[in-house]
Amino acid sequence: MTESNRGTPPPCCLRELFGQIASWARDRGENGRVQPAVETFYERVGGHPTFRRLMADFFSRVREQPELAAMYPADDWEGAENRLLMFFEQYWGGPMAYSGTRGAPMLKMRHMPFKVTERMAGVWADCMNLSIASLDLDEVDDFLMRDYVERACRYLINADE
Secondary structure: OOOHOOOOHHHHHHHHHHHHHHHHHHHHHHOOOEEOOOOHHHHHHOHEEEHHHHHHHHHHHHHHOOHHOOOOOOOOHHHHHHHHHHHHHOOOOOOOOHHHHHHOOOOHHOOOOOOOOHHHHHHHHHHHHHHHOOOOOHHHHHHHHHHHHHHHHHHHHOOOO
């Protein structure tokens, strides 16, 4: 090796290095930091089409539960479905549309106007769990969704029977 090319990687290594740099540049977020290529739960289970199916199935079940259905705006079922869709998509790693249009989720505060009893939370959870089952997710993803639903429902209880 001559003095003039000492420390210069061979051409094959340069191609690899430039390829890696190009990859890093593609993976940089708004803050300039490298964003790891991590698959979110949202992506893993099928993204928007999966969550749209979940909401359609869930709201069809809610409509069959008169007491639960009464908690939703009778003249805005579509709006209620879209709000829950945006919330679930954001929670599970999808688009941040919920916060972009509605602000911070603040679940407890948003549910305070409604009488959420243990029984009503259970009815809501039953409807959602049946809808989750209809997605035929793998065992782990199914568990993760059902676990979240159970915890969220318990958290939102704000009234006695």
